[in-house]
Amino acid sequence: MKELVIEALRIGWPLFALLAGLFVYSIVSGKDAAAKKSAMFKLFIGTLGACLLLLAIAHYKGSFYEANRMLPVSLVLITAMCFMLGIYFPNHAALLKIGGFMFLVAAGLSGYGNWLPQVEGGFPPKEEKLQYEAMTAQQLADEGEKIIFGGIGKNKEQGAVGKGQCPLCHAFHAGMLGERAPNLQGLPARAAKERIEDPKYSKGNPKGRVYDDKEAFPGAGTAENGQEYIAESHACPSCYVVEGYGVKGTNDKSSPMPAIHKPPISLTLQELAAVDTWLYLREGADAPSYDEIIKSYEKFIPEADRPKAQEDKPAGAGGSLLVDGTEPIDVIFSKATCAMCHTIPGIPGAVGKQGPVLEEGTNAPNRIKDPTYKGTAHNTQEYIMESIVSPSTYVVKGFPDNLMPKEFGTKLSAGALKKIVDYLSQVKAGAPPPKTS
Numbered sequence: 001m002k003e004l005v006i007e008a009l010r011i012g013w014p015l016f017a018l019l020a021g022l023f024v025y026s027i028v029s030g031k032d033a034a035a036k037k038s039a040m041f042k043l044f045i046g047t048l049g050a051c052l053l054l055l056a057i058a059h060y061k062g063s064f065y066e067a068n069r070m071l072p073v074s075l076v077l078i079t080a081m082c083f084m085l086g087i088y089f090p091n092h093a094a095l096l097k098i099g100g101f102m103f104l105v106a107a108g109l110s111g112y113g114n115w116l117p118q119v120e121g122g123f124p125p126k127e128e129k130l131q132y133e134a135m136t137a138q139q140l141a142d143e144g145e146k147i148i149f150g151g152i153g154k155n156k157e158q159g160a161v162g163k164g165q166c167p168l169c170h171a172f173h174a175g176m177l178g179e180r181a182p183n184l185q186g187l188p189a190r191a192a193k194e195r196i197e198d199p200k201y202s203k204g205n206p207k208g209r210v211y212d213d214k215e216a217f218p219g220a221g222t223a224e225n226g227q228e229y230i231a232e233s234h235a236c237p238s239c240y241v242v243e244g245y246g247v248k249g250t251n252d253k254s255s256p257m258p259a260i261h262k263p264p265i266s267l268t269l270q271e272l273a274a275v276d277t278w279l280y281l282r283e284g285a286d287a288p289s290y291d292e293i294i295k296s297y298e299k300f301i302p303e304a305d306r307p308k309a310q311e312d313k314p315a316g317a318g319g320s321l322l323v324d325g326t327e328p329i330d331v332i333f334s335k336a337t338c339a340m341c342h343t344i345p346g347i348p349g350a351v352g353k354q355g356p357v358l359e360e361g362t363n364a365p366n367r368i369k370d371p372t373y374k375g376t377a378h379n380t381q382e383y384i385m386e387s388i389v390s391p392s393t394y395v396v397k398g399f400p401d402n403l404m405p406k407e408f409g410t411k412l413s414a415g416a417l418k419k420i421v422d423y424l425s426q427v428k429a430g431a432p433p434p435k436t437s
């Protein structure tokens, strides 16, 4: 509501300025007290009508494309506005009343459709297919910013994270410290000048590489220019590990960064091109063309590993599993990326802060008791299961919705899910953590 009012003021300030002018004029020019009074009354009604109209417009702007239950309210606002303006402009009162009446009918109809209990399911809203290849560099960069931070202009907002999840680990501005990963300020210049010239990088000489990267595949470690280095960093983080940022105990030979084209992040090459374009443009640098960026990724990501755009995936296809359930529980938590966002007592390295501490033996019963809980879980095990396969069913207070990935239901084997549920249900606040084996 607050944003709505601000947006209304933003759109409507010229109108308000005009009304203020009229106000002054009506006071100055009014002949007698009665005329002044009636002018003031009309102005009051006019202002009220204008406010309602602007609120309705602001609301439309924000939610026109989403199914929105506020639509009838908007229409009622416009109706009220029409009738008020009818008083303001008596000459056109009849017309305004007819208009108002039509909006009232529309409000009634849309209210009937929107407020009746909705049938769940039906067709999922089809995501608008973005034509990355047809975009200008600036449009690409905007898409990139959305992928990294969740919205245009959010890059300086503390805690803004998009589906790319980069800000969970990286800082992007000078002076901001990322403890877990290098600050990406200045990356394009650094990639071209320092990184691939580093003797440890062994440019063009895979045999000379000092990294025993498990994920390396033919072609890794051979970036020839800055863009290729960036593509390689995203597709094969362990191909070159920035000094001091490797997984502890691996002597900087293994990177904690997930390969960005693989689950759970799974950005497509097109999305990666958008991300990279933003990385260049926001520094005032020229980005390589869309085709050049795509080519750089094709060099490092074999055809079979390229994630398909959402629209092309057959329904229900989940892609490969993150874990098959044979792994020990601590490996499951780290491979499935839970540890990146959650602190999990008893699991080394699980110190994430983006989500709640997973003391589900204590938390789950409280969540189910919460009057705002609308899920279907009746016990701790069911609650944990529901939180994993359908994170938005109940959003823990103080944490954002839509941050926890929604595809775990298709990315974890049944065995892995069972192990996770067993472990988390035994974690209680203030008690020693359960055994990991």
Ligand code: HEC
Residues within 6 Å of the ligand: 164, 165, 166, 167, 168, 169, 170, 180, 181, 182, 187, 190, 195, 230, 233, 234, 237, 238, 240, 241, 242, 245, 246, 255, 256, 257, 258, 260, 275, 340
């Ligand atoms: C789980 C934490 C994590 C996430 C999420 C993550 N990174 Fe990283 N990233 C790292 C770490 C740690 C390094 C340093 C080690 C290395 O070189 O691989 C790194 C290195 C990099 C580098 C090389 C930096 C340099 O100075 O050479 C780039 C580029 C990069 N990340 C981009 C990204 C982008 C873009 C995203 C999001 C799409 C992302 N990262 C997501 C942890 C992460």
Ligand code: HEC
Residues within 6 Å of the ligand: 165, 336, 337, 338, 339, 340, 341, 342, 354, 355, 356, 357, 358, 359, 360, 363, 364, 367, 384, 387, 388, 391, 392, 394, 395, 396, 399, 400, 401, 402, 403, 404, 405, 408, 420
């Ligand atoms: C990108 C960050 C992120 C990742 C990765 C992630 N989560 Fe979450 N998780 C969250 C956030 C944020 C919340 C709180 C908001 C909500 O309830 O959806 C949450 C909530 C939960 C809850 C409910 C906690 C409570 O006390 O009610 C459980 C259980 C959970 N996550 C388990 C997992 C498991 C298991 C994994 C790995 C398979 C995982 N999460 C991966 C961010 C993440």
